[in-house]
Amino acid sequence: MCVVGDVCLVRRGAHGGQGASEVEPCASERDAQAFAQTRARQWLEQGYQEVRVVPSSDTQPFDPSHKQAIERELAADPRNVDTWLVYADFLQGVMPSSSERIMLEIVRDASPPATRHPLDQLCRRHDRRHRRAWVGASLGRLIDKRGKTAPGLELDWRYGFIARGRVLGRSLEGPLERPDLDVVMAALLGSAAARFMTSLTLTAGNSPREQFRRALAHVVTAEPRPTLTHLKLSSREVRVDLGPVLAALPGLERLELSTWPAEPGAEPSLVDGLGEHLNRNLAKLEHLVLRAPGQGDALIHELLRSGCVAGLTHLSITSSRVTHVGVEQLVGHAGSFDTLEQLDLRDNEITKEWADALARAFPGARVNAELFNYDGKRVKGLRALADDDDWMFR
Template identity: 25%
Template sequence: MPRYEFKEGSSSKFWEITLSGNSFTARWGRIGTDGQEKTQTFGSPAEAQKEHDKLVREKEKKGYVLAGKGEDDDGDGGGGDEPASNPELEAAILKDPDNVDAYLVYSDWLQGQGDPRGELIAIQHAAAQASGTEASDLKRKATAHIKKYQTLLLGELADGVKSKEISLEWHLGFIRSARLAKQDYDSEFDVVEAVGALLKHPSARFIRGLTVGMTDFEENHYSRVADAIVEVGGLKTLQELFLGDFQYPDETEISWTYLHDISGALKLLPDLRKLRLRGGELQLGDVDLPELREFTVETGGLPLGAVKSIANAKWPKLERLEVWFGSDNYGAEGGVEDIQPILDGKGLPNLKQLGLRNSEFADALAQALPGAKVLPQLEKLDISMGTLTTEGARALADKAAAFAHLKQLDVTENILTDEGQSLLSKAIPQANVGNQREYEEDYRYAAVGE
């Protein structure tokens, strides 16, 4: 039970409050006595939490401070050097990460242990319930709280946050999402080491999103990031993963970036909903992601092994699939025959958006698409950035009825002539045909290779 005390002049009082579901119990009196006790019950846990937070704020305004912390305590590392842990309460959150009540029960327990995460949960929950000026004030209070207790809440990650090479989003007392990236060539920030520290830190035990930008300006690799995920035994709550969040060609070229083998990490992310990968030399192995809704791979050269991994992946809830194939000159392999399972809609009952982009077999794809079994279920089809010619445009236009149901057909950034653009525009009005690339007759290439 969190205990607050007020000592001034002849006054020496205490006040305690324990939140439990839709009720809380308060106890108060002179220090050294048992005091009085009262329990109040509300219509919902949210109402109880709101009134709880209101009373805490009132006591703090009157000068009450959490027992064990003086008024001038800067809180740096406050609550002890080691964060509190309750496996049973943490398991309840892991079982249902969207259950706010589980966080609130944990908040009360943490406050009783003097762990600043407990109060942070309460502050952020109150902010989510509030609006206008009150919500803004509470958000500022949460930011100040994180700064005050950064030693315990961030540990060695604090320097990366200060240099802005680590960006964090907090939710109910814990890190909800994080982005880590080297800022420039001269930076000494070790991205991979920081990822490992983040994933092992108690503040990230319920992390939902992880984004990794540049790991190095000489050799930009992501396999060690995947190894860090394996090292911690996976992330049960992670829902979004983006490896390769860099600007190309400003920071580096796609073909100078290496994803390598990330199959081990993917096997340890059971709740992953969104996966985005950018770079070359990708190895996926056997993909089995039962909760995945979106998959994107952006590359200048997709190896045949990765093509087959994607084509035969098990992701029954997938709604959006985007694949860049790339150029033969940069390692792209495979063709229409290798993605036939996708065209057949095999294992893709929920797919609504399909992007088969940046390919050098776009004309062959145009021939195959009208008869693709997956086509009737699609809302959007994207075959942009490839080598689609007037011949391919004619193949699509001749079978225009097959595409009539689509909300959008994207063929931008191909190499269509004016004739090809006109053919498609007339036959398939919802086709986006603009922004075509210039090319030489004997040199046709995907939009992104290097």
């Protein structure tokens, strides 16, 4: 039970479970406090018991190990609402404002859509009052009083914590003045508000290569380690060592890597050791998206050689000049894909003959491949859809 402004939020049921939630708007904060006391008294008379996760300071001292245990559970599965409820209960005696914010969003999500608008307003009001204090000094400098982030940083929030972060390099169309990539990444990963972040995007854009390297290094050195399940990297960098990065993120379920030659004739090194890194470090990987111009066939060879494709449900290699050589390898190793549901090979150099072969080799998967004729020219408007084994115009 907590009071946020002039609204009382109440939850009853099994401790740590979803239970039943009530939202009671009141005329003032004093009225909301009085309502909370009245409602609590009524439920106690009905046989409910009040549960306090945090012991009173005058009976026994605060035990940080309890907080750490709950946070480890959240780090293992940040999407578990039940654990968030336990965390909100715990924080009532440590960080009341953070506890209120978690409860407020849980109650909002559990409410009928027609009643969510006032709760959305409460969330925004609560964020304006408390968010900058939660994120810490370094990240706070990149967020203004209205909650707007600096150019090059985009954040999505859940329960008052950062759920998704996007660190974007310089753009020819965007503002010329923006913080360096590595400065933004250090502030983001160093904030306590990012401890349960599940998705991170790092795009180099036109930023200097050294900034991208240093920004990527922060993923490896961050303490505590990010709880990412989704990582997206996009860079013109020609020498990126992904091994330490992937080793630091064993919980990744979705990985997107995109690179391009820094200059004509330069070769990105995305291929080097990629399959080995994936196979050794990412046991949970299900969704793999790759883009490396001119490297498509080599990417396929590396992935198949390592045996890391067995658990994939989605494999996408686009705009990478996959030819009949790469397709022949995929067809020959189709049995290695135990769980594949979608194979995306758009913007490559695949003829109708090899697209048909893909459709036959992966009968249980949706194969999406734009076609090229034998002269290497795209056949406009056609793609292969292996789930219904038919050719269609887009």
